[in-house]
Amino acid sequence: MVSMEEVRNAVFSMNPNCASSPDGFEDNVIIFTSATRSSLQLIMKTLSTYEVVSDQSINKEKSHFMVPTNTPMEIIDMVKDITGFYQKDSPISYLGCPLYTGGQRIIYYSELLAKLVKRINDWQTRILSFGGRITLIKHVLQSIPIHTMTSISPPKTTLNYIKRVTANFFWGWDKEKKKYHWASWETLSYPYEEEGIGVRKLEDTCKALQIKQWWNFRTKNSL
Numbered sequence: 530m531v532s533m534e535e536v537r538n539a540v541f542s543m544n545p546n547c548a549s550s551p552d553g554f555e556d557n558v559i560i561f562t563s564a565t566r567s568s569l570q571l572i573m574k575t576l577s578t579y580e581v582v583s584d585q586s587i588n589k590e591k592s593h594f595m596v597p598t599n600t601p602m603e604i605i606d607m608v609k610d611i612t613g614f615y616q617k618d619s620p621i622s623y624l625g626c627p628l629y630t631g632g633q634r635i636i637y638y639s640e641l642l643a644k645l646v647k648r649i650n651d652w653q654t655r656i657l658s659f660g661g662r663i664t665l666i667k668h669v670l671q672s673i674p675i676h677t678m679t680s681i682s683p684p685k686t687t688l689n690y691i692k693r694v695t696a697n698f699f700w701g702w703d704k705e706k707k708k709y710h711w712a713s714w715e716t717l718s719y720p721y722e723e724e725g726i727g728v729r730k731l732e733d734t735c736k737a738l739q740i741k742q743w744w745n746f747r748t749k750n751s752l
Contacts, residue, residue: 537582559628560572564596564600564604564607564608566607566611569607569608569611569612570611572612573611573612589612589613589614592612592613592614592615593614593615593616593617594608594612594614594615594616594617595616595617595618595619595621595628595630596608596616596630597630597631598619598630598631619631620637622640626676626677626680626681627640627677627681633683633684634684635684635686635687635690638677638683638684638687641673641674641677641683641687642687642690642691642694644673645670645673645674645691645694645695646694648669648670648673649670649694649695649697649698652665652698653698653702659699662698662699662701663699663726663728666695666698666699666728667727667728670695670698671695671728671729671731671734674691674731675734678731678734678735682735683735688731688732688735691731692714692731693714695714695728696710696714696717699717714728715730718730
């Protein structure tokens with residue numbers, strides 16, 4: 530069992546410059562647990578202790594839980610009864626990333642793709658040179674999915690869609706018809722000295738971010 534002193538030490542060791550939300554609640558907290566009665570009761574007791582120590586309240590109307598689709602109804606009812614939270618279906622967005630139970634689906638990344646398409650549509654009406662498009666692709670379009678890819682690897686279909694709409698933007702449109710692509714996006718991803726435009730491949734970005742996350746985790750836990 531977690532003692533009151535342990536919770537107090539954890540709360541007061543937090544960065545005092547980290548702000549809470551305007552209504553006085555700490556946001557963006559997620560807990561993974563097994564759906565056993567003892568685990569749920571321990572979590573709720575710990576949360577109650579946190580409320581006493583921090584003088585902050587947990588808004589149960591904004592709190593919810595997720596379970597796999599094949600979870601028996603008696604388990605769901607038990608979770609509701611112990612926590613007082615309501616059930617929410619998968620997926621949800623947490624810190625800008627999709628959280629879900631089960632396998633990946635393209636629709637889980639629809640919000641990310643919508644951001645990319647919106648940016649491109651805003652630029653389509655402008656007269657941009659190839660150099661201007663390359664700059665926007667490198668410094669804007671390719672930065673949008675970085676946060677998501679730091680936490681999770683989107684499916685290949687999603688990555689291929691991003692490459693396709695980016696390539697269409699680079700080559701341009703003529704009277705609502707995309708222009709001919711004189712080179713594949715894979716070729717354009719080569720460095721300048723290899724006759725490319727130096728656009729980094731999304732697959733390479735995903736791998737690099739995952740390696741960085743793994744290294745940071747390993748370094749932190751080895752100290």
